[in-house]
Each structure stands twice: as C-alpha cells, then as structure tokens.
Amino acid sequence: MQYYHADLRFNMAESSCPSEEQGTSTNTKRMRFSSLNEWSLSYFQKNLASNKAYYICNLKRKLPCGESRDCGTTYCKTTGPANLRYHLKNAHGLEAPSYLKELVVLANDNKDLKKKMALTTMFAPSTDSAKTQVEKLALAWCMNLRMSFKLLRDPYFISAFSASIPPGFKESDLTTAIIEYDNKLCERVKELLSNSVASLELDGGKDVNSRKLIDTGYYDTVITDAVLKMEKDGLFIASITVDNEASPNADISQAITEGSLKWLLHFRCGCHTLELLMEDLAKALPSVALAIKVAKDTANNIKNHKHLLKALKTAQLETPGHNVLKVILPCNTRKWSSGFLCIARILQLQHYLIAMAARDDLESENFILPDFQLLEYARSVLFEFYLVEQLLQRDSANVIHLSFFWYSISTKVKQTVINLHQKGFHPEANALEEKMKQRQLLMEESGVFHLCLILWPETVNLPNLQRYANREIEFLVMRQWKKWQKFADIVGLPQEYRTSDPQTDDEKQTNFIFSCRSDLMKHVTTGDTAIRTARAHFLRESKIAEEKLKHCDKLPKPSKDSKAHAFNLKAYWESIGADIPALFVLYYVLSCCAASEAGVERFFSTEGLFHDDVRSSISPVITKAVIRTRWNHDLVKRQYVREFPMDVQDVEFDE
16 A cells, blocks of 8 residues: 655555564655656556546545545546646645756756757767867867866766767877867968968066066067068068067067067057056046945955845846846956946946845845945046957957047047146146156057058047158158068059169159158048048948947946948948058058057966966977967857957947
C-alpha cells in the first residue's frame, strides 16, 4: 500500500518499519523524484480496465461540510503532465518540490547551450579536413582568451567535445597550430595593408618590474625598425601618434630630427591631451572634482554593502520594463570621462536611490544621498569632453577630426575663463588660461594643426587661419615630398607632379605647393558648384546630428541612431576630390593619421586578459601569437565595429 504527500513518497511495502532488533529508526524512507512528470504521475492511478485507458486522481478532496471523499478526477492517457500538475495545485494545493523546478531550469539552460554550441563551429560535428579543424581549434582559443590550454587534458572537456578534437591532440599541438595560424593571418594582413597609407600608435612601455622605459634611444630604435620593415611590405607610414609621456616623445623627436625618419609627422594623443585639459578645468572649477568624488563614494558605498546592492536591485525590479543597472566606478586610463559615466549613472538611478533612503529597514548610517544638484552641474560641464573623447578614441578618427574637436573644446574653455574673470576668480582664470596655451602648443607641434582645421567642411572663425594653413601646406609637402614620389600610386599624387629626374624635382614640388594653395582657396570660398553642394549637404547632416546630441547628456550611455544617414568627412572629400586633386592628396594623407593611441591601450587590455598572474609563465612567442591572432582576425574579417566609417553623429559610447 502506498501513501503520498506533497514532496515525499513513502513505500510502506518496501521499507516500511524496520524491526527494533535491527536498531534502526522507524522513520519511513524518502524517495526523490527524477522529474516533474514522475512526481505528478505518482498521485494518479492508470486505469486499464476499460477500452480507453485514463488516469484517476488517488487523493481525497475535502467537502465544505468537513467530510472527505475520493477525488476521482480523470484524464485521458494522452493528456500532458502540465494538466496533471495544474489539477494538483488548484484542487489539492500541492506544489512540485523545489529541486525538481531547478532541474527544469537546468534542462532548459542545457538546451539553449546545445543550440548555441550547434551554431558554433568549434562544437558542431566536424565535416572538415583535419587541418581545417585544427585551425578552427586554434582560432577558438585565441578568440576566448580565458580558456586554458589545460582543457585538452580535462576528461570532461574531452568527453563533451571529442567529436571536434582530433585524436591525440595535445597542448603542444595547440600551441603549434596557434603559431602557424598567426603566421598565416599576418600574411593576409600584409596583403590587405600593402599599397596604403597608415600611421603608428605608441604608448609608453614598462619593463618586467613595472618601471617606465626611459632609456634614451629605446623608442628611437623600436620605431625605426618597425617603420622600415613596413615600408618593405609596401606600406607608407605618414605619422606616429603617442601620448604625452616625456620619454617616448623625446625619443620620437630625436628619431624625426636626427634619425632616418625625418618625414614622419608627430602627433600627441588627442584623448590624453583632453584628459589633461579636463584636469586643468577641474582645478579652476573645484566643484567638478568634488562631484566625481561624491559619485565615486556613493558607488563604492553601494558596492561594499550587500543590503544596499540588494535594495537597489529590488527597487529597479519593481519598475515594469526597467533594466537593472549597476553603479559605475571611474578608471585610471580615462579618469575624467569615466568620472562623467559614474556621475551620469548615479543621476539615472536618482529615483531609486531616493526611494532607498526613505526605507526604514535600511541601515541609515551606511547610506547617504549625494548632492544631485552638484552632480547635475558636473555632468553638464563634462559631457562635451566625454563625447569628444568617445569620438577620438575610435580607430577611424583622424587628426582632421582631432583639430576640429579641439577647436570646439578650446572655445568652450576660453568662455569659461571669461566667466571666471567676470565672477572675480582671477587666479583660477589666469591659471586655466595659461594651461590652455600649453595644451594648444602641444597640438600645434605637429606642424599641420591649422591645415587639418581648415580641411573640415565647416567654417572656423580663427584669425589668420588660411595664412597659417598655407604655411603648413609648404611644411608638409617639403617634409614628405620624397616619400610621396616613392609611393606616388599609394598617396594618389597626380601624374603631372611625378618625376624621377632630380633636376625637375624642385620645380614639380613648387608647382604642387602652388596647386594645393589654389585648391585650398576653392575649398574655403566654395566657388565651385560641386564644393558648394557637398558642403551644404555635410552641414545639413551635421545640424541634424547636433540636435540629437543636445539631449544625450541626460543619459549615461546615449545610443546612436543606426538608421541615420551620416554624410561623413570621407564622403565629403571623395565627392569633391576630382575638383581639387592636389589638396585631396593632403587630405588623404592626413585622414590616415590617427587622432589618438587608444588602439594601443585596447591592445594592452587584451593582453592583460590573457597574460595574467595565473598564466605568467606563458612564453612570449605564444602570447604574441595569441594576441595578434585575436586582433588580426577581426581586421581580416572586418568584424570589429571600430573599423567602420565614423562621423559626429555616428557615436559609440563606451563605459
């Protein structure tokens, strides 16, 4: 005879009551069910007496008068188990055991995982040749930097994915496959980049003891070797972009002035220079630095107290359709722009934080509301800096973007200086003005700042801009003329200015400079119909973008409108290039010069994910092969979003 209860099943016939002589407990034995179906069917008896089989509920139902009678509810044999569970819950108040519900969730997760794995080349049943399968394994490890090589020795991993792993495949085979695949990708990258113009990005390095590499001549040697090697592969290196560290800049200046790289243009990282300017601004406006500190303290307080984290999450879950957001902390790489994100996130959570502070069950000494008015002010000050940094740290941002955005930011800062003087804060205003001049000199050190600025399609109100730009045209042409003759097809030098005769070289160069200045006049005055039409189109699209961006400072991570058509800088110049061919050569070269060295910082971050304290003994050869494969694969497949064309209205906001 069997008796049933909500989540226990007792079989009296099998293990009912052991005898007292055995010295064991008289408790009945608990049986765990293997599935929800088994649990629901245990309450029903299958009746096979009639022609049509059906299930009968074995439980008793309590009547309003207090008496109980057999339930007797019947279901046909084809009914779904969910119907049986529905009856048990509504008629008898029985819920399935929690462990069975967890099994259902786990089973669904496993189904989803199997579907994803079936779509993933690595885990799908292989129909490729052994060589192709090994290459796919190598790529899988390179694209997932946290996967350990020791997985190939793990019995569970081998058991799960044996169909995708060649027999006898070992760690040494994997490292060999990664190196071979890296070499193969490098050859493909050389083919893609050959016969093109490019720029180098450099960040200051450290030795194994985390000391700055300040040995004079180190960067000079490294850069010279890299540039000459790439030139042999048919790549024209027009410039180098580096942050504001003194050591690498000193070596680069030495390589350009005294070494064999005298044609290179030397740019300072736009993002790093902006960060320095934001630091200067914060010193003149202490409330900005205070706001970041308040937001950071609030975020740390919430992160360090579990009951506050739980309360914040609960408050957001109570709002239908609202995604749960976490607080953000500033980082060291981009201190001020990440400070903006920290402030913006606290402001976005303002409603929920106020609701948390009003709760009586929270420990009040652990949670104090920030000054939201102070945070609003700081957000309005920092937003444009943050926006410009997001634009400049894209791989497609060039020095023409940098010059225009720097001009826009510097105009705002100059207005801040005027406001400080009007309010009587003369020492702060003078200090900020002096720092602004220093940063401006850093930007103009490249020798082509005004030329880049005037190549932007919008009119810039800067005194003597065209005169400075004409002077910088001569500087750029004379600096790189020999290289342009060597790589004439790559830079697109018009046929009438090409020469292999040294006697006519100076004349060709002079004529080209004159043509560039003549084309610049057309570009500035918009006398040509095609130029006028292209500029009007560009300005119209820019105005639309500016209107959209006016309201973006209310969000911590503004989303871009993917459907908006961006008539970008590249499209403008390509539409008028045939009308001003000489100036177009200058545009093309400068458009290939990077606005920042953020790409190097992203590369360092990727390397840090792979070569950490746990895997510190991996050989440099393997590390280099894995990281290069990780980045070169994206470049070859054109899958990396930062490689796509960019303009003001096509902004990707990063946290």
